[in-house]
Amino acid sequence: MKGNFPLEKFEEIQTPFYFYNTELLQDTINAAKNTADKYNYHIHYAVKANANPRILSIIRRNGVGVDCVSGGEIQAALDAGFPADKIVFAGVGKADWEINLGLDASIFCFNAESIPELKIINDLAKAKNKTASVALRINPDIDAHTHDHITTGLKTNKFGINLNQLDKTLDILENLPALKLIGLHFHIGSQLTDLAPFRVLCSCVADIQRQLAKRGVVVENINFGGGLGINYNRPNSDPIPDFQNYFEIFHKYFPALPHQQIHFEPGRSIVGQCGTLISKVLYVKEGYSDKFVILDAGFTELIRPAFYKAYHKIENLSSKESPETYDVVGPICESSDYFATQINLNKTRRGDYIAIRSAGAYGEIMAMQYNCRQLPKAYFSDILADKNETIRH
Numbered sequence: 001m002k003g004n005f006p007l008e009k010f011e012e013i014q015t016p017f018y019f020y021n022t023e024l025l026q027d028t029i030n031a032a033k034n035t036a037d038k039y040n041y042h043i044h045y046a047v048k049a050n051a052n053p054r055i056l057s058i059i060r061r062n063g064v065g066v067d068c069v070s071g072g073e074i075q076a077a078l079d080a081g082f083p084a085d086k087i088v089f090a091g092v093g094k095a096d097w098e099i100n101l102g103l104d105a106s107i108f109c110f111n112a113e114s115i116p117e118l119k120i121i122n123d124l125a126k127a128k129n130k131t132a133s134v135a136l137r138i139n140p141d142i143d144a145h146t147h148d149h150i151t152t153g154l155k156t157n158k159f160g161i162n163l164n165q166l167d168k169t170l171d172i173l174e175n176l177p178a179l180k181l182i183g184l185h186f187h188i189g190s191q192l193t194d195l196a197p198f199r200v201l202c203s204c205v206a207d208i209q210r211q212l213a214k215r216g217v218v219v220e221n222i223n224f225g226g227g228l229g230i231n232y233n234r235p236n237s238d239p240i241p242d243f244q245n246y247f248e249i250f251h252k253y254f255p256a257l258p259h260q261q262i263h264f265e266p267g268r269s270i271v272g273q274c275g276t277l278i279s280k281v282l283y284v285k286e287g288y289s290d291k292f293v294i295l296d297a298g299f300t301e302l303i304r305p306a307f308y309k310a311y312h313k314i315e316n317l318s319s320k321e322s323p324e325t326y327d328v329v330g331p332i333c334e335s336s337d338y339f340a341t342q343i344n345l346n347k348t349r350r351g352d353y354i355a356i357r358s359a360g361a362y363g364e365i366m367a368m369q370y371n372c373r374q375l376p377k378a379y380f381s382d383i384l385a386d387k388n389e390t391i392r393h
């Protein structure tokens with residue numbers, strides 16, 4: 001059912017809602033996993049992109065791990081059945097209870113982002129008579145050439161340990177006996193469509209590795225984070241990101257040491273294209289100069305256009321009439337509540353179904369209840385296609 005929407009089924013469902021194409025999700029996971037397997041790379045799906053329990057359980061069935069950034073995400077991953085030894089835990093501000101949760105579950109690795117954090121993990125691990133495996137998240141000061149809000153590896157960003165402090169961090173680690181250094185972690189940003197920054201990252205990590213070798217430090221694991229972008233302009237013709245091209249960069253440009261394990265944390269590239277926000281048109285009205293299509297979905301369901309000025313392809317699923325130019329907006333009482341300005345849509349009327357595409361990542365998970373709205377529900381193509389399955393509201 002790729003790219004198709006079961007409109008007759010939608011009639012039974014209250015809009016707005018998220019609709020996930022589970023066949024596309026599985027095809028995307030296969031593409032990522034098969035390519036990663038070729039190089040013996042490990043995938044940890046970034047839960048922050050979408051933590052819907054059914055999405056998590058589909059991903060888990062494929063044997064990949066997870067990247068978590070909060071105690072809530074660790075719990076969601078454990079609830080979905082991900083094995084603790086495939087969980088990595090990053091985040092600049094890990095609270096004590098979150099660290100304790102990771103310690104109790106014996107997760108694979110804490111991606112530690114500062115010296116004070118390392119000391120706290122050490123204290124909490126010691127109190128439990130445990131050894132915590134840690135990777136140092138390094139801020140490599142590399143420009144990912146993506147939106148400011150989703151650039152994470154620059155000097156000015158809050159993430160990671162600054163390179164000038166690496167030596168000092170290693171000195172301090174020698175006196176933190178409840179920690180075992182098992183790796184280095186990086187994440188330079190999200191929605192990278194120009195992959196050149198990943199090449200820069202490869203040579204930067206190789207440099208760091210040489211620097212560590214001089215101190216006699218060899219790490220077993222290198223984690224390059226996530227960041228591979230998706231094609232928001234062409235969800236139909238380009239539904240699966242080019243994982244081959246992506247992983248090949250690391251294979252070609254990063255000289256892994258013998259037995260070193262290489263990890264990645266893709267989020268958007270796994271779930272982005274399989275999700276669509278389905279909404280109905282409430283009103284079409286004439287403004288001073290623009291014609292507004294007012295949807296029953298707003299930034300409460302999908303905040304990306306308002307927050308990052310992100311582009312999402314919008315389609316009218318109900319109309320085949322010739323296109324007209326509209327501003328597509330939501331019902332929230334804020335001027336920033338828009339999805340697109342001056343776009344062409346087939347002539348649109350009240351009651352038409354509108355699909356906001358490529359919303360599987362950072363969509364449902366970032367939904368909020370502002371204006372006392374209900375959180376959106378999610379429906380899945382395989383369940384809707386099953387004639388015997390009644391739709392659960």
Ligand code: LLP
Nearest residue numbers: 046187190191226227228265266267268362
């Ligand atoms: N690893 C770490 C440490 C991260 O911080 C992130 C994303 C990822 C992996 C996954 O990156 P991805 O493969 O999805 O690019 N809400 C924003 C995106 C924020 C990304 C935050 N970190 C958006 O809607 O574009």
